[in-house]
Amino acid sequence: MFKDISPEELDKVMEKAWQAFPVYRNVSLKDRAGFMKAIAVELEACGDALIQTAMQETNLPEARLRGERARTIFQLNSYAAACERGEWMDIRIDTAVPDKVPPKPDIRKMQTALGPVVVFGASNFPFAYSTAGGDTACALAAGCPVIVKAHQAHAKTSEMVATAILKAAKECNMPEGIFAHVHGAAPSVGEALVKHDYTKAVGFTGSYAGGKQLFDWGSQRKEPIPVFAEMGSVNPVFLLPEKLKGEAAAVAKMYAASITLGVGQFCTNPGIIVGIKGEALERFIETLSEEIKNIPPAKMLHPGIAQGFEEKKRRAISQSAVETIVEVENSDTQESAAAVIASTTAENFMYNPLLQQEVFGPYSIVVQCDDIEEMIAVAKNLEGQLTATLMATPDDILANKELMET
CATH class of the missing domain: 3.40.309.10 (Aldehyde Dehydrogenase; Chain A, domain 2)
Structure with a gap:
């Protein structure tokens, strides 16, 4: 059983993420991709211990979990490749025409990192939609520090994956605060994370009620932030x-x-x-x-x-x-x-x-x-x-x- 993070501890985590942001967003695309590939390697290196822990916590069968870990590794490597290619930045350059009347200015546009991203993982996918899942991979590729709130249904599994991510961050000389992993079963922890001044976006996979609550908290802020939520569906x-x-x-x-x-x-x-x-x-x-x-x-x-x-x-x-x-x-x-x-x-x-x-x-x-x-x-x-x-x-x-x- 893991203790909920305190408000004081949460502030420190967010402060470190905020300090890491200007450093990490200027890390080259090649080095960001290298970091994500290193996470994939560390996830594989967790071996059978990770699978056994996830089996104990989730009741999911071994074959399903091995397949899901392989999928997660594929996701990380795919996002790394996309990150390095750079098309996602959507760079557009409209060159100047100084001789035109009136003169046409040089206009440039590109996608840029938002800032620290809080990720809420799903209970039914302890790897692919959780600590090192798609939301985390996407945020890291974009140049954003990530704070993951562990799902209490597989907290030990999440802790093991977080350790692998932090190990990869150290090996790749990423800035301190680039990734954090917190526990919080109480709704107040989730609310504090979404409403924190340094949080600039949220990723969520889960129920409609849970996603709608996060969306409402994000919208109620003095500075509203995007909440990217994949919520419940009846799939007719x-x-x-x-x-x-x-x-x-x-x-x-x-x-x-x-x-x-x-x-x-x-x-x-x-x-x-x-x-x-x-x-x-x-x-x-x-x-x-x-x-x-x-x-x-x-x-x-x-x-x-x-x-x-x-x-x-x-x-x-x-x-x-x-x-x-x-x-x-x-x-x-x-x-x-x-x-x-x-x-x-x-x-x-x-x-x-x-x-x-x-x-x-x-x-x-x-x-x-x-x-x-x-x-x-x-x-x-x-x-x-x-x-x-x-x-x-x-x-x-x-x-x-x-x-x-x-």
């Missing part, structure tokens, strides 16, 4: 008539696997499946139900997520005009989750905003439409999403241009 899937008519069972099996992949703990998990009433949709639902019944409960990342899933799932399936198609029995709702598939009409779905909220875990609701016009209405009723999928044949696409454009 639209089953078009010809596709469903020919492949209902195959599509159902595919989505049973997708809904339960990683115990449903992916931000792109298909939380809403929209189809048109009829024999094909009935076959889809029947096959989906049979497949889901064969998938046993599994431990989630941590008890808080498991309990949150149980609460949100119960709230969703208890709504008026919602039918539970299948709910796998689960004797341990404190740590584990079992898949649930619900169903409702398009009219009820559009009327009830609660049904459009993310239920993070192995859950999806089938929205049954009377016709394609009602399917289009459902699409228009949805808020912005990370993904939207159309299961369609070429003929479906040609026949449903309006849905494609919605």
Whole structure:
């Protein structure tokens, strides 16, 4: 268990980051890239100890974590290469024309570093969207010091990765304060980080509620700052008539696997499946139900997520005009989750905003439409999403241009 950082300690961390900023932003692109490549090397050098620690903290399997670490190393090296190329600076030079009347001045424009960036990592990706993840890599490539607030669900893992980053920073002679790693389970720590005068941007991956709170704090500052947030999503899937008519069972099996992949703990998990009433949709639902019944409960990342899933799932399936198609029995709702598939009409779905909220875990609701016009209405009723999928044949696409454009 790690102690929350105190306000005094936080001020010191931010002061060091602020002092490091003018030095680091003038470090050459080649040396910045070298630093990021060194982080990738150190992350690999953490070996099995890092994987074992992450397994203990997150309940994620070894193969998944090894793959995620490899992905994180790839991200770091990719950002390093992009950093060194420099196209991201978007340098534009409009040369002077002194003989013109009136004379045209020399105008130059380029992207430049903002300042210290606070990163809040995700619980479901302890490597790729956390301490050395994409937000950290992006900020370092841009010339910004980074302060990571460890996710309490994998604090030890985060600490090990932070140690690797600091080791790389020392080896590459980076300025002190270029990277910091703090702990803080209390919301006040996150608020203090976002509202600190020296914080110039925030990166976040997680729930809508968490991201919206950070956004609000960033907007409420005397000097508002950008909050780059990847938040919760229900990722609707639209089953078009010809596709469903020919492949209902195959599509159902595919989505049973997708809904339960990683115990449903992916931000792109298909939380809403929209189809048109009829024999094909009935076959889809029947096959989906049979497949889901064969998938046993599994431990989630941590008890808080498991309990949150149980609460949100119960709230969703208890709504008026919602039918539970299948709910796998689960004797341990404190740590584990079992898949649930619900169903409702398009009219009820559009009327009830609660049904459009993310239920993070192995859950999806089938929205049954009377016709394609009602399917289009459902699409228009949805808020912005990370993904939207159309299961369609070429003929479906040609026949449903309006849905494609919605």
